[in-house]
Amino acid sequence: MKTTTIYPELQTDGPKTTLLRRILNTPSLLAGSIMFAVLILLAVFIPYLSPYDPTEQNLSAFLQPPSAEHWLGTDQLGRDLFTRLIYAARTDLTIMVLAEIIPFCTGIFLGMVAGYYGKWVDNVITLITDTFIAFPFYLIVIIVAFASGAGQRGIYITFILVGWIVFARVVRGLSASFREQEWIASARTLGLSGPRIILRHLLPNVLPQAVVVLMTDMVGLLVAIVTLGYLGIGIAPPTPDWGTMIADGQSFISTAWWLSAVPGFAVVYTGIALSLVGDGLADLWRKK
Amino acid sequence: MMMPGKLQGSAAGNRTSYSWLTAALIRAAVVILCVMTAVFFLIRIVPGDPAKMILGEYSTPEAIAAMHHTLGLDLPLWEQFIRFVKLLFTSGDTGNSIVSGTSTRVLIAERAPVTMLLIGMACVIAIVIALLLATVAATNKDKLADHLIRIFPAITLGMPIFWVGILFIMLLSVRLRWFPVGGVGEGWSGMLYSLTLPAVTVAFSQIPTLVRSLRAQMLEVLESDFVVTLRAARIPGRVILFKHVLRNSALPTLMLLGVNISYLIGGTLVVEQVFGIKGIGSLLFTSISNRDFPVIQGIALYCAVSVVIISLLVEILAKWLDPRTKGTR
Numbered sequence: 001m002k003t004t005t006i007y008p009e010l011q012t013d014g015p016k017t018t019l020l021r022r023i024l025n026t027p028s029l030l031a032g033s034i035m036f037a038v039l040i041l042l043a044v045f046i047p048y049l050s051p052y053d054p055t056e057q058n059l060s061a062f063l064q065p066p067s068a069e070h071w072l073g074t075d076q077l078g079r080d081l082f083t084r085l086i087y088a089a090r091t092d093l094t095i096m097v098l099a100e101i102i103p104f105c106t107g108i109f110l111g112m113v114a115g116y117y118g119k120w121v122d123n124v125i126t127l128i129t130d131t132f133i134a135f136p137f138y139l140i141v142i143i144v145a146f147a148s149g150a151g152q153r154g155i156y157i158t159f160i161l162v163g164w165i166v167f168a169r170v171v172r173g174l175s176a177s178f179r180e181q182e183w184i185a186s187a188r189t190l191g192l193s194g195p196r197i198i199l200r201h202l203l204p205n206v207l208p209q210a211v212v213v214l215m216t217d218m219v220g221l222l223v224a225i226v227t228l229g230y231l232g233i234g235i236a237p238p239t240p241d242w243g244t245m246i247a248d249g250q251s252f253i254s255t256a257w258w259l260s261a262v263p264g265f266a267v268v269y270t271g272i273a274l275s276l277v278g279d280g281l282a283d284l285w286r287k288k
Numbered sequence: 289m290m291m292p293g294k295l296q297g298s299a300a301g302n303r304t305s306y307s308w309l310t311a312a313l314i315r316a317a318v319v320i321l322c323v324m325t326a327v328f329f330l331i332r333i334v335p336g337d338p339a340k341m342i343l344g345e346y347s348t349p350e351a352i353a354a355m356h357h358t359l360g361l362d363l364p365l366w367e368q369f370i371r372f373v374k375l376l377f378t379s380g381d382t383g384n385s386i387v388s389g390t391s392t393r394v395l396i397a398e399r400a401p402v403t404m405l406l407i408g409m410a411c412v413i414a415i416v417i418a419l420l421l422a423t424v425a426a427t428n429k430d431k432l433a434d435h436l437i438r439i440f441p442a443i444t445l446g447m448p449i450f451w452v453g454i455l456f457i458m459l460l461s462v463r464l465r466w467f468p469v470g471g472v473g474e475g476w477s478g479m480l481y482s483l484t485l486p487a488v489t490v491a492f493s494q495i496p497t498l499v500r501s502l503r504a505q506m507l508e509v510l511e512s513d514f515v516v517t518l519r520a521a522r523i524p525g526r527v528i529l530f531k532h533v534l535r536n537s538a539l540p541t542l543m544l545l546g547v548n549i550s551y552l553i554g555g556t557l558v559v560e561q562v563f564g565i566k567g568i569g570s571l572l573f574t575s576i577s578n579r580d581f582p583v584i585q586g587i588a589l590y591c592a593v594s595v596v597i598i599s600l601l602v603e604i605l606a607k608w609l610d611p612r613t614k615g616t617r
Binding site: 144230246270 | 318323326330443445446447448449451454455457553554557573576588591
């Protein structure tokens with residue numbers, strides 16, 4: 001890479017320690033990556049692993065308890081719960097990753113611009129973030145998702161509108177503190193232009209922190225997708241989704257409690273995996 | 289999603305007397321104006337025609353034009369905005385409900401008390417449990433209890449709040465029959481009793497953040513010079529903990545709750561839906577299914593404005609109570 005990382009804490013140590021070794025020495029990163037990889041592999045290969053179809057109904061075998069044939073039992077329409085659970089991972093995780101791309105980029109960009117230029121640019125961007133933050137997250141998510149039409153399109157629009165704020169806030173703070181440091185000042189004295197400093201010098205230094213935030217933020221986004229599904233304004237049935245699965249199972253909590261409980265555990269599992277990865281990355285970059 | 293950040297203290301440090309207060313008030317006022325503008329544009333920037341949403345996909349153009357007229361959407365944008373702001377400032381309202389014809393303000397005022405009670409109870413429960421867990425963690429630093437309590441946030445981060453509510457219902461209402469499955473009870477005691485489980489659910493989502501920062505705060509106080517001095521003066525550990533450490537940790541907790549009020553409100557709206565409580569949350573969802581735009585706008589506006597005001601109050605309170613800022617006050 002051509003970019004020079006001048007910020008001392010982020011410098012990599014000697015060539016002796018390879019990246020792989022450093023990853024292996026960070027247990028939380030390793031554990032989180034393995035947990036997440038298992039889920040991804042299951043989601044990718046589920047059509048070959050399961051004999052069942054996620055949407056085909058089999059009313060003669062409804063609400064069955066877990067058995068050798070149906071590992072997690074069947075739902076009220078006789079669909080295999082395990083199969084649906086993994087197909088739902090496909091839907092939810094794909095949306096989670098795709099919906100995060102644009103907010104991640106715009107958030108970092110606006111944060112750097114606000115932090116680097118300061119003054120009125122900063123004031124305007126801060127005012128916009130303060131306004132958005134005043135709206136309870138779920139309130140704005142519910143209203144925008146509803147107004148832009150339930151379904152996947154609504155979810156994407158919602159997060160393009162509200163998802164960038166976290167990144168903008170974190171990156172703004174970082175950029176503002178970097179701006180005061182010598183290496184940025186000397187870059188400016190050398191006559192480098194603002195955009196060049198931002199893209200070539202600021203960006204590589206704010207990116208690690210932004211990626212750490214991205215991991216926790218993805219968990220929040222996943223929970224939001226699932227919540228929208230639960231409320232009936234997210235992914236529309238019969239596409240499997242953890243949120244609608246929990247909602248469907250809620251009618252049977254006294255007889256078949258696992259219908260609602262299990263999809264929730266899938267969300268929690270993903271959450272633990274991603275926050276371990278986030279913690280691990282933070283450790284990795286903090287360690288010299 | 290949105291991580292609790294620090295309140296933006298607008299360089300109030302070296303200014304004298306009350307100028308920081310003026311600055312905070314002005315900033316809050318500007319944010320409230322922005323919130324109003326945002327609520328106004330909310331239904332105009334997202335794709336989709338409100339009239340079509342109210343009447344359905346297959347309505348006649350005449351009916352849509354008539355609905356545009358009723359909603360005032362046929363006027364030029366600036367005129368709509370002036371009408372919106374005028375109504376807001378004269379009566380604190382965003383128009384009448386399309387379904388019932390009642391004014392939005394009245395509808396919200398009817399439902400607000402339950403929601404506010406629920407949020408209040410959740411705050412109290414969250415503070416009590418967080419203080420307890422943080423005390424255990426901080427006084428047993430790096431021991432088993434501390435590690436267990438520190439794992440807690442990573443596990444709860446991915447827990448959808450509505451799912452936590454369903455688990456509580458399964459376990460405590462269906463199995464153990466300790467609490468009602470949903471709804472709100474009669475009278476004060478019935479109401480408090482039936483709102484306990486929903487309040488615990490809302491509190492549950494706040495506890496991890498609170499514990500994490502409280503623990504750090506308490507450790508800092510426990511290792512500070514004055515506590516070392518108190519120890520040297522043979523003041524019993526129990527007294528130090530309750531009289532000095534807890535007192536010094538209470539303020540940051542309060543501030544954090546203030547910063548998180550937005551999440552508390554949002555979470556409450558969802559939890560109300562799980563437990564069938566007739567508060568603002570259920571009003572929001574009925575309005576959404578009825579496509580009742582003025583009411584949806586009103587709820588968004590009232591929630592956001594309360595968040596701004598509560599954040600402002602917390603900021604003022606923190607400045608007021610914190611002895612370290614006495615000189616600059």
